[in-house]
Ligand code: HEM
Ligand code: SF4
């Protein structure tokens with residue numbers, strides 16, 4: 001197994017104590033398979049307990065551990081240390097946020113902007129107690145599914161050049177979420193959201209530098225969402241709306257795809273699927 | 283007005299300028315290259331040539347269009363940069379300054395273009 | 405006390421190791437600002453034409469010489485780059501050539517990668533036009 005001693009240059013800053021951030025180096029014996037997050041824990045447990053960073057799920061789901069690793073915003077828990085192929089690794093807090101301490105940044109701006117774009121389904125019908133499910137086709141789901149994987153980790157805001165100067169900009173994360181809900185076939189508040197994003201502090205502050213999509217650890221592609229918002233704000237969107245399910249038809253509609261193949265061999269199917277399923281559909 | 287309308291005019295102006303500005307740059311600067319294409323241009327900056335172009339109606343239209351399109355496009359662009367740099371609560375101050383600069387430049391520019399059209403051929 | 409870690413205007417130029425489009429962005433911004441500045445100077449300079457031939461010749465004499473020649477060449481380059489890259493931005497900012505939303509699989513192919521062939525093609529056009537300008541300005 002590959003083993004290597006790697007020097008971690010970590011930016012430190014303690015509030016009310018340091019005027020300016022500074023770098024401190026730590027030597028960590030790294031084994032193959034260790035993520036940056038594990039190395040940080042090694043430092044905290046063995047070398048310097050005063051170092052601060054955020055993490056929770058350590059599996060790329062919670063979005064807590066975003067930091068600026070070797071010149072790029074990345075999730076510490078999703079970054080293999082040896083794959084960076086360097087004997088010194090520089091870690092800084094995400095740029096374009098206020099630093100609270102060391103690698104911990106203040107994400108309130110991100111969440112405030114996220115809330116501003118009404119990130120929830122709005123429909124007159126959704127407020128009355130639903131008694132049935134919505135019908136949503138696979139194609140309708142795939143209109144927004146990609147953007148649904150956003151962790152709110154904030155890597156995209158750290159990469160965006162507009163964010164470097166503009167404190168009013170809603171930012172790629174929030175704008176991608178505006179697109180996610182606008183394209184959801186169950187949602188009917190597209191106009192209200194355009195009032196918020198079709199403004200001088202919304203989508204028009206984006207210049208398609210593409211760094212947000214470059215940096216996003218989940219492939220959410222906020223830049224695409226923003227350009228499509230621009231297109232819809234100018235040419236309009238031909239959106240399909242979905243409604244509550246009617247009574248179940250006796251015979252299955254031909255456009256409803258088959259159930260996926262059973263993952264366990266010999267498992268019982270519900271009689272509807274043909275056992276083949278479509279590739280890539282889960 | 284919704285920002286999307288302003289922005290769309292801005293890129294529309296950009297798209298038109300690809301042709302107009304292209305023509306302007308090629309005629310004024312790439313006379314040798316234009317020669318190869320079979321269009322002979324002599325001394326584009328000689329006074330007689332300048333005033334000969336000023337007299338022609340098609341150049342009058344091209345110059346007026348370029349003036350208005352370039353001013354709208356360029357100053358909208360400056361406004362974008364300013365909005366991202368100065369974080370004012372009220373963007374209207376930035377917009378107002380840009381509109382005033384644009385109006386002054388547009389009036390001045392059209393005066394020159396029209397005046398030299400009327401003097402044309404001197 | 406929070407430490408303000410916004411990169412400021414230098415973050416427009418360098419923010420980290422991102423792909424080339426982030427540098428095309430700042431080049432587009434700089435060339436655009438250069439062009440509007442040039443346009444204002446251009447308006448004033450060319451206005452001397454209405455004052456008659458001698459004034460015009462004097463104004464032209466003022467802007468001759470190698471310094472202004474190189475300056476003019478740079479404006480030409482800025483114009484060529486800004487126009488061609490602007491065409492790319494119009495296309496992709498209106499949502500063309502960037503692909504469609506889809507189920508993402510690692511390694512991801514985001515919009516910025518999908519427009520890359522268009523970007524390379526148009527940058528070749530820029531290079532060709534700049535080459536023509538070099539020949540016309542300095543060699544012929
Ligand atoms: C020749 C055709 C032109 C095209 C196709 C074009 C295209 C564009 C486009 C699409 C943008 C928006 C970029 C973005 O979204 O960030 C832009 C920005 C800009 N343009 Fe042009 N443009 C042209 C000519 C000009 C001229 C002649 C000027 C100057 C008078 C100019 C000045 C600007 C400025 C100042 C910006 C703002 C830059 C920024 O926000 O980063 N453009 N141009
Ligand atoms: S869009 Fe991507 S980078 Fe931005 S917050 Fe969501 S997951 Fe993170």
Ligand code: SF4
Pocket residue numbers: 159160161162163171172205206207208209210211212213222223226
């Ligand atoms: S594509 Fe737009 S939002 Fe994304 S980093 Fe570039 S400017 Fe920012």
Ligand code: FES
Pocket residue numbers: 054055056057058059060061062063064065066075076077078
């Ligand atoms: S610790 Fe949850 S995303 Fe890294």
